[in-house]
Amino acid sequence: MHSLRPLETASAHDRVYRGLRTRIMHGQIAPGQALTLRGLGKEFGVSMTPAREAAQRLVAEGALQMSISGRLSTPELSNERIEELAALRALIEVELASRALPRAHMQLIERMQNINNGIADVVSNRDAVGYIRTNLEFHRTLYLRAQAPAMLAMCETVWLQLGPTMRMLYGRLRRTEAPQYHRLILAALQSGDEPGLRLAVRSDVTQGLRMLAS
Amino acid sequence: MHSLRPLETASAHDRVYRGLRTRIMHGQIAPGQALTLRGLGKEFGVSMTPAREAAQRLVAEGALQMSISGRLSTPELSNERIEELAALRALIEVELASRALPRAHMQLIERMQNINNGIADVVSNRDAVGYIRTNLEFHRTLYLRAQAPAMLAMCETVWLQLGPTMRMLYGRLRRTEAPQYHRLILAALQSGDEPGLRLAVRSDVTQGLRMLAS
DNA sequence: CATACGCGTATGTGATCACAAAAATCGAAA
DNA sequence: TTTCGATTTTTGTGATCACATACGCGTATG
Incomplete structure (x- = not known):
C-alpha cells in the first residue's frame, strides 16, 4: 500500500x-x-x-x-555525545530486535547470514565504508521485520549522526573477521532466545564504544 | 561556551x-x-x-x-503508530529519568512540584493546550538534569509527533486533578528509588495509551 | 618572526518570478 | 438533483538575484 x-x-x-x-x-x-x-x-x-x-x-x-x-x-562528536548515541542505539535496537524476533523466520536468518558473510570480504579489503554499509544492512534487515517504522526511523537517525565518527572508529580497527556478536545474534534468532538476543544486540552496538576508552 | x-x-x-x-x-x-x-x-x-x-x-x-x-x-496517526511512539517515549524517558536521578536535588524536586500544582489549574479550566504544555514542562524539567542533549532531542521529537494526537486524547479526558503518576515520580525522586522512578515514568508515559483501547 | 589590519572573494539568506500540477469552482447535461 | 467536464484559482517547485556578512589571504607593522 x-x-x-x-x-x-x-x-x-x-x-x-x-x-x-x-x-x-x-x-x-x-x-x-x-x-x-x-x-x-x-x-x-x-x-x-x-x-x-x-x-x-x-x-x-x-x-x-x-x-x-x-x-x-559534518559534526565532530564529543565522547559524551558518542556515549549518548550509543546508549540510544542500545535502547532502540534492542527493542527493535525483540519485536522482530517472533517474525524472524528461517528465510530472514539466512539472508542475514549471507550479509554477514559479506562482511568478511570488505574487512579483508580494509574497506571501512563497505564495512559500515554492510553492518548497517545486517541490522536493518532484522529491524525491518519489527514492523515499527517510527522506531526504525529514529534508529537510522542515530546511525546518521554517528556516520562520520564510525568511519574514524572502524578505520582504527584492525579486524580480520565479522563481529563476533553477529554470530550470537544469529544463534539467538535461530533458537528463539529473547534474553540472549537482547544481550547480543546490546553488546554488538556498544562494542564500538569501548575502542574510545583505549 | x-x-x-x-x-x-x-x-x-x-x-x-x-x-x-x-x-x-x-x-x-x-x-x-x-x-x-x-x-x-x-x-x-x-x-x-x-x-x-x-x-x-x-x-x-x-x-x-x-x-x-x-x-x-498535520498527520493523523494510526493506533499502531501511536503505540510505537508511546513505546519510544517509555524507552527514552525512563532512561532520561534514570540518568537525572543522581543529580535531582531538592531544589529541582520543588520546582517540579510547583509545575505539577499548576496542572491542577489548567485542568480545572478544561485547557487542553495548557495541560499538554505544563505536563511536558514537568517532564522536561527532570530530563534536563540528565545532561543528555541527544536523548532529550529525540524525546522532544516524539512529543512533537504526538502533539496533534495528544490534544485529541486529552480533550476526551475528564480529569479533575494532576496525573497520579506524577506524585509517584516525585516520591521516587525524593527517596532516590531508581526502580520505582523507572516504573512511575513508564506508567505515566503509557497511561494515555490506554484511553485509546476504550 | 609573529600578529593585526584590510580588502577581495566566497557564502548563506530571503525575496521574487515563471512554471507545472493539483484543487476548487462553476456550468451543463442526464 | 446529481454527476461529469472544463476553466479558473491555488499551491508547491526550483532558478535567479541582490544583499549582507564571514572567511581567507596578503601586506604592513610591531
Missing part, C-alpha cells in the same frame, strides 16, 4: 538529501568536513534552493551542523 | 520553525489540518522560502506530513 514516487520524478531536494544522507551514514565524509550550498548544488546539478532544503533537513536530523554564520560541516 | 544567537537576529526560517513547532507540540493544531506555504509566510511575515524550509524541517521530524503533490498537513 506504500505509494512510492518513481525515482525519475523525485524532487530535486530529495535527490540531494538522499545522496548526502547515504554518504554521511556510510562514513564517506570525515568529521569536521566543510560543505557549501553552491558546491552541493553544482555536484548534484541543481540550484541552491534544493541544496539548502536538503542541508537544512540534515541539520535538523543532526547529520550536519551549522555555524552561527550558516556554514555547514 | 554556548554561543546563543540573539533572538532579534534569529533567521526568518527559525522563527517560523519555532513558532510552528511549539503550536504542534502543544496540540494547538488538530490532526489532519492542512497548511500552505503562502499562508505560513503571510502569518509570520516572511516570504515562501523560509516558510518552506521550516515546513521541510518539520516534515523531516515527523511533525508534518507532505502528500506526493507537496501539500502539507
Whole structure:
C-alpha cells in the first residue's frame, strides 16, 4: 500500500538529501568536513534552493551542523555525545530486535547470514565504508521485520549522526573477521532466545564504544 | 561556551520553525489540518522560502506530513503508530529519568512540584493546550538534569509527533486533578528509588495509551 | 618572526518570478 | 438533483538575484 514516487520524478531536494544522507551514514565524509550550498548544488546539478532544503533537513536530523554564520560541516562528536548515541542505539535496537524476533523466520536468518558473510570480504579489503554499509544492512534487515517504522526511523537517525565518527572508529580497527556478536545474534534468532538476543544486540552496538576508552 | 544567537537576529526560517513547532507540540493544531506555504509566510511575515524550509524541517521530524503533490498537513496517526511512539517515549524517558536521578536535588524536586500544582489549574479550566504544555514542562524539567542533549532531542521529537494526537486524547479526558503518576515520580525522586522512578515514568508515559483501547 | 589590519572573494539568506500540477469552482447535461 | 467536464484559482517547485556578512589571504607593522 506504500505509494512510492518513481525515482525519475523525485524532487530535486530529495535527490540531494538522499545522496548526502547515504554518504554521511556510510562514513564517506570525515568529521569536521566543510560543505557549501553552491558546491552541493553544482555536484548534484541543481540550484541552491534544493541544496539548502536538503542541508537544512540534515541539520535538523543532526547529520550536519551549522555555524552561527550558516556554514555547514559534518559534526565532530564529543565522547559524551558518542556515549549518548550509543546508549540510544542500545535502547532502540534492542527493542527493535525483540519485536522482530517472533517474525524472524528461517528465510530472514539466512539472508542475514549471507550479509554477514559479506562482511568478511570488505574487512579483508580494509574497506571501512563497505564495512559500515554492510553492518548497517545486517541490522536493518532484522529491524525491518519489527514492523515499527517510527522506531526504525529514529534508529537510522542515530546511525546518521554517528556516520562520520564510525568511519574514524572502524578505520582504527584492525579486524580480520565479522563481529563476533553477529554470530550470537544469529544463534539467538535461530533458537528463539529473547534474553540472549537482547544481550547480543546490546553488546554488538556498544562494542564500538569501548575502542574510545583505549 | 554556548554561543546563543540573539533572538532579534534569529533567521526568518527559525522563527517560523519555532513558532510552528511549539503550536504542534502543544496540540494547538488538530490532526489532519492542512497548511500552505503562502499562508505560513503571510502569518509570520516572511516570504515562501523560509516558510518552506521550516515546513521541510518539520516534515523531516515527523511533525508534518507532505502528500506526493507537496501539500502539507498535520498527520493523523494510526493506533499502531501511536503505540510505537508511546513505546519510544517509555524507552527514552525512563532512561532520561534514570540518568537525572543522581543529580535531582531538592531544589529541582520543588520546582517540579510547583509545575505539577499548576496542572491542577489548567485542568480545572478544561485547557487542553495548557495541560499538554505544563505536563511536558514537568517532564522536561527532570530530563534536563540528565545532561543528555541527544536523548532529550529525540524525546522532544516524539512529543512533537504526538502533539496533534495528544490534544485529541486529552480533550476526551475528564480529569479533575494532576496525573497520579506524577506524585509517584516525585516520591521516587525524593527517596532516590531508581526502580520505582523507572516504573512511575513508564506508567505515566503509557497511561494515555490506554484511553485509546476504550 | 609573529600578529593585526584590510580588502577581495566566497557564502548563506530571503525575496521574487515563471512554471507545472493539483484543487476548487462553476456550468451543463442526464 | 446529481454527476461529469472544463476553466479558473491555488499551491508547491526550483532558478535567479541582490544583499549582507564571514572567511581567507596578503601586506604592513610591531
